[in-house]
Amino acid sequence: MSLKPRDIQIKMQSAYGFEISYKVAWKAKQSARDMIYGSEAESFNMLSWFREAILASNPGSVFVLEVHPDTNQFHRLFIAYACCIEGFKFCLPVLYVDGTFGKSPYKGTILCATGRTGNKGCFPLAMCICDSETKNNWCFFFRHLKDLLESQGRVVTFMSDRGNGLLGSFNKVLPGHPHLFCYMHLSANLMNRYGGVSATVKNAVKNKFFELVYASSPSQYRLHLRKRREIGDVKIIDDFLKDMPLENWCRAWFSGSRYGIMANSMAESFNAWFAEEREMPAYGMLDQTRIK
Missing domain, CATH: 1.20.1160 (Paired amphipathic helix 2 (pah2 repeat))
Structure with missing residues (x-):
């Protein structure tokens, strides 16, 4: 699904010898996308089923789905697979937290907490799908993340880029954890x-x-x-x-363990790893990350 409408126009001209408008190319891409991943609206209806399937097939996973009480419309969700929760015990006690924007028609924001393996690889621990990087959404994300970490009994060092709403939320929910700003x-x-x-x-x-x-x-x-x-x-x-x-932010004054890390490169690695999924409907996005 990486082809842009302009690329489709060029390929149609090259392969079949006739021109199509940008609008037709865009609609063709949307139709193909819906056939592969399902429609945007329907994907939100699948989330309740997906939650039950995850909790049944991967016991110990955390899947918190919130909807607006009056309209029953999607509000936000937090997800951490049991295998990732268990695997993080063997990673460095460092988490890179960041937010990135979705590219589907409904936009939205994806908050993520990414660990680092012993060979410096990317280890996704948890993610949240919400409307934007507000203080309220970051608090929601950090509260559930805190519950996961407390059971492991480790002091985890967090690294961030001081994003919107993040600082106040972190200090409110995770005051005992060291927090390093990305150099x-x-x-x-x-x-x-x-x-x-x-x-x-x-x-x-x-x-x-x-x-x-x-x-x-x-x-x-x-x-x-x-x-x-x-x-x-x-x-x-x-x-x-x-x-x-x-x-x-300063090495001389930082009281936690930073393991030689001063930059939030792992969050950028997650964004690159997650690039294709950002364009998918909510259900397709989550299912694809499960497969990865």
Whole structure:
């Protein structure tokens, strides 16, 4: 289903020698998609059946399906397969949490918690389908995630990109777990504040910020901060850092175990692994992740 309507137009012209409009190509793709995965609306009706099938075939799984009480319409769901819950016990106690948007006609957002295997592979633990990255939805996700983790008795380090609604929800639901902000996202956010400056200055800023993040002691941090302020606009770096607790992003102040990790690359790996499923109806999306 990766073909775009424009690609279908070109293939029809090449294979059969006649032209079709973009609208016809789009409708053809939608028809083929419905034949393979079922219709969008019908997929939501299948979720109740899918929940019962998962709980019966994979005991120990967690599948929480919420609907609006007045309309019985889909609201959100949380899912973690028993095999993934059990498997996470043998992964590093690190979880990358992130949100990505769906590409189906109903859009929506997918929240995910991804672990890391011993050979640095992607290990999906849990996911949530909801309408957007609100504080309420992140709280829903973290509450059920917390229940899974408490039974394992490990202190898990979380890493995130400080997404919308995530910070307040995390501090409310998981206050005892270390939370590290992704260095790559912080660096990109900082670079966005340096519009209109030369590439040389930007590279110097980025290198000094790297030294700041990876400082191994408070004295080193203060040294690199002083050097950092010698480059570019002092107010920019001060404004950028003032609302970020040091224990959430600086190696010297981080109290948890980070296992040499400072960037949320695993969440990006999950997004790439999940790219095709994001275009599927809700039921097809979940069934495909089960197969994977």
